Amino acid sequence: MRHYARRVKAIGGYLELQLPSGKEYYPDLIKLNTARNALEYIVKVNQYSLVYVPYYTCEVILEPLKKLGVTFHFYTIDKNLDPIIDFKIAPTECLLYTNYFGIKQTTVNRLSRSIKNLIIDNSQAFFAKPIRGIDTFYSCRKFFGVSDGAYLQTNILLSTKFERDVSVWRVSHLLKSIDLSVEEGYQDYLESRASLSNGAIKRMSKLTERVLKGIDYEECKSIRIRNFKIIHEGLGRYNTLFINLENIDGPMVYPFLINKKIRKKLIDKRIYIATYWPNVLKWTSERMFENYLTEHLVGIPIDHRYNEEDMERILNIVKQMI
Numbered sequence: 227m228r229h230y231a232r233r234v235k236a237i238g239g240y241l242e243l244q245l246p247s248g249k250e251y252y253p254d255l256i257k258l259n260t261a262r263n264a265l266e267y268i269v270k271v272n273q274y275s276l277v278y279v280p281y282y283t284c285e286v287i288l289e290p291l292k293k294l295g296v297t298f299h300f301y302t303i304d305k306n307l308d309p310i311i312d313f314k315i316a317p318t319e320c321l322l323y324t325n326y327f328g329i330k331q332t333t334v335n336r337l338s339r340s341i342k343n344l345i346i347d348n349s350q351a352f353f354a355k356p357i358r359g360i361d362t363f364y365s366c367r368k369f370f371g372v373s374d375g376a377y378l379q380t381n382i383l384l385s386t387k388f389e390r391d392v393s394v395w396r397v398s399h400l401l402k403s404i405d406l407s408v409e410e411g412y413q414d415y416l417e418s419r420a421s422l423s424n425g426a427i428k429r430m431s432k433l434t435e436r437v438l439k440g441i442d443y444e445e446c447k448s449i450r451i452r453n454f455k456i457i458h459e460g461l462g463r464y465n466t467l468f469i470n471l472e473n474i475d476g477p478m479v480y481p482f483l484i485n486k487k488i489r490k491k492l493i494d495k496r497i498y499i500a501t502y503w504p505n506v507l508k509w510t511s512e513r514m515f516e517n518y519l520t521e522h523l524v525g526i527p528i529d530h531r532y533n534e535e536d537m538e539r540i541l542n543i544v545k546q547m548i
């Protein structure tokens with residue numbers, strides 16, 4: 227095929243991949259390639275000298291801090307996953323807090339009133355709208371079938387013009403999940419995820435943006451809420467983590483904390499439970515709550531792929547294990 231200037235619209239030829247064209251959930255936020263790079267953007271633009279990072283988070287959060295040579299100190303959380311702030315945050319320092327599993331909006335609201343330099347990591351809380359004036363970022367691949375993509379709300383803008391990312395080389399797991407099976411795409415998923423490491427800040431790829439424009443967000447959100455409530459109804463009384471249903475607005479998973487190790491048994495039943503987060507075991511001692519959380523918290527899938535029967539199946543299996 228001959229290459230003409232891109233500005234001339236191609237007419238004819240083979241038919242393109244057809245995706246529904248609707249509206250993104252956050253059309254007005256800055257669109258970047260990854261959440262970790264959104265954090266890099268915030269830290270850079272504010273010239274923070276130190277970031278307080280929770281022990282309980284994903285290790286890729288450290289990538290931008292190490293890249294920028296910014297100091298970080300870990301802090302602990304209490305049994306409600308709220309930060310224990312027993313340190314002073316200086317004017318050039320900031321606190322990074324994760325809206326865990328999408329159930330911590332009340333804490334986010336409280337922190338936004340009391341902490342001056344605050345960054346909210348909503349990677350686990352896609353549907354939690356950003357609070358005006360609070361630097362906030364989102365990771366799209368945690369909620370939808372995309373390989374990357376992040377939204378960012380920030381008070382100050384960088385003047386740099388970023389190049390656009392290209393996702394096509396990391397989406398084979400998504401195609402395999404449809405044409406073959408989730409299991410057959412798993413290796414590709416790991417490679418796709420690994421390929422996000424230590425990349426430059428780029429704009430969201432066209433492919434990711436197109437997929438995000440085709441999603442029925444209200445439906446996804448309401449299914450998540452319904453499924454979360456079904457699981458809570460069945461397991462809430464065994465859950466040692468306090469859950470306030472008023473805070474639930476399209477959460478990521480149902481966080482089930484129980485003093486039993488059931489994750490591996492669930493995986494044997496083809497119910498795949500991610501560990502949040504394996505790196506926490508390296509960062510903490512066995513006596514720390516974060517260590518216990520990593521070993522025992524079961525993030526039960528409640529997302530838009532599942533119906534009420536799927537939830538009942540999970541409940542039956544989990545109840546036999548506890």
Ligand SMILES: Cc1ncc(COP(=O)(O)O)c(C=O)c1O
Nearest residue numbers: 260261262284286324347349365
């Ligand atoms: C809480 C949390 N924040 C941020 C990230 C980074 O997201 P991304 O892969 O979009 O950089 C992850 C996981 O990768 C995460 O679990």
